[in-house]
Amino acid sequence: xxxxxxxxxxxxxxxxQFDAKDDExxxxxxxxxxxxxxxxxxxxxxxxxxxxHLLRWGLVPSWAKDESIGNRLIxxxxxxxxxxxxxxxxxxxxxxxxxxxxxxxxxxxxxGKQPYYIHxxxxxxxxxxxxxxxxxxxxxxxxxDTFTILTTDxxxxxxxxxxxxxxxxxxxxxxxWLEPESDPDALQARLAPFADGLLALHPVGKGVGSxxxxxxxxxxxx
Numbered sequence: 001x002x003x004x005x006x007x008x009x010x011x012x013x014x015x016x017q018f019d020a021k022d023d024e025x026x027x028x029x030x031x032x033x034x035x036x037x038x039x040x041x042x043x044x045x046x047x048x049x050x051x052x053h054l055l056r057w058g059l060v061p062s063w064a065k066d067e068s069i070g071n072r073l074i075x076x077x078x079x080x081x082x083x084x085x086x087x088x089x090x091x092x093x094x095x096x097x098x099x100x101x102x103x104x105x106x107x108x109x110x111x112g113k114q115p116y117y118i119h120x121x122x123x124x125x126x127x128x129x130x131x132x133x134x135x136x137x138x139x140x141x142x143x144x145d146t147f148t149i150l151t152t153d154x155x156x157x158x159x160x161x162x163x164x165x166x167x168x169x170x171x172x173x174x175x176x177w178l179e180p181e182s183d184p185d186a187l188q189a190r191l192a193p194f195a196d197g198l199l200a201l202h203p204v205g206k207g208v209g210s211x212x213x214x215x216x217x218x219x220x221x222x
Contacts, residue, residue: 001075006102032218056144076148078167095132095182095187096147114203132147152166168199170190
């Protein structure tokens, strides 16, 4: 799964790498991005323009009666996303890209769990495959836009840490992924494990395990 990641930008780098405008969002560097937080996500407007918006992590389906369901829907398995009631509508028409400098995973050891930070070997931003959804709160009708991150089988590099990893899109997949009219069946081939040689990882301090902790020291090698 993917339950923590880092996005410290800067916003100019997000605009450039993903060819998107930021719509004047208030960007805040996050070294410990966690579910329920409002985080930058790239969506495509009907005219084809890409825009960075702030969405809340944890997808709330449009039919949900309570927004707390989003706490359980922070990830969607790529293998079943087209059939699962919580995700299938968004997978057909509401796909997005979640930019990240890197993400975290924990390796189980006899003395506990050791967190690792995984990032692009060339330090480029990663484009994680995501889905987004509208939801209106009963009573006041307030609209909340939320997102989830797709996961797939771990590649060889990640397997010693965990059996799953986030779906990382190759740059040449951005257009098809964001285009609402793309054939969902054809997109399945894009949801494969990322190439081993394009990622690097190192152990980090256990402070990342608490959402109260923030700062660049969380991604430092120990």
